[in-house]
Amino acid sequence: MQPDVVREEIEWRRAAAPWCALQGNWRTPTCFVQCPEVVCENALDEYLSRLVPGAVFTSNVYGESAVIAAALGVHGVLSVVNGDPTPLHPAGQCSIWIEDGAVLHAGGVYFLVADAMRVHSWAIGSHDVYPGYP
Numbered sequence: 001m002q003p004d005v006v007r008e009e010i011e012w013r014r015a016a017a018p019w020c021a022l023q024g025n026w027r028t029p030t031c032f033v034q035c036p037e038v039v040c041e042n043a044l045d046e047y048l049s050r051l052v053p054g055a056v057f058t059s060n061v062y063g064e065s066a067v068i069a070a071a072l073g074v075h076g077v078l079s080v081v082n083g084d085p086t087p088l089h090p091a092g093q094c095s096i097w098i099e100d101g102a103v104l105h106a107g108g109v110y111f112l113v114a115d116a117m118r119v120h121s122w123a124i125g126s127h128d129v130y131p132g133y134p
Helices: 043-050 113-123
Strands: 012-014 021-024 056-060 063-072 078-083 091-099 102-110
Touching: 043 063, 043 078, 043 091, 056 078, 063 113, 078 113, 091 113, 102 113
Parallel strands: 021 102
Antiparallel strands: 012 021, 056 063, 063 078, 078 091, 091 102
C-alpha cells in the first residue's frame, strides 16, 4: 500500500542497485544494499529481516549509512531510520513500499536522530514518540 504521500509529487530516479529499486527525494545514485533483487509477495518482510541495527542500508559516493531502526507499519509501509554518511544531515528516514513491480524508497534527512525517529514512529502508525528518543 502506498503511503499518504502522492507518488507523482516525488521526483523518482532509478537506484544504482538493485534494478527493481527506485529512489525519491534524493539525487545521488544510491545502492540499497539490503533490498531484495526480486519483487515478490513477501519482499518487504524479507527486506525487513535484513535491516538489523548496524547493517549497511545505503551506499553511494558519500559513503555508507547504517540501519538504526526498521519496522513495518500498519499500512504495509516499511520505515527505516539510518545514520547518514554526510555530516550536514547525520540521520535519515526512508519509507519503502512496493508499487508496479518496483521497490520505492522515499527518503528524508534530519539534523537529529530524534527527529528521524519521530518521523519513523509516525510512518509505522505509532503517534507516540519512539522509545528512547525524547
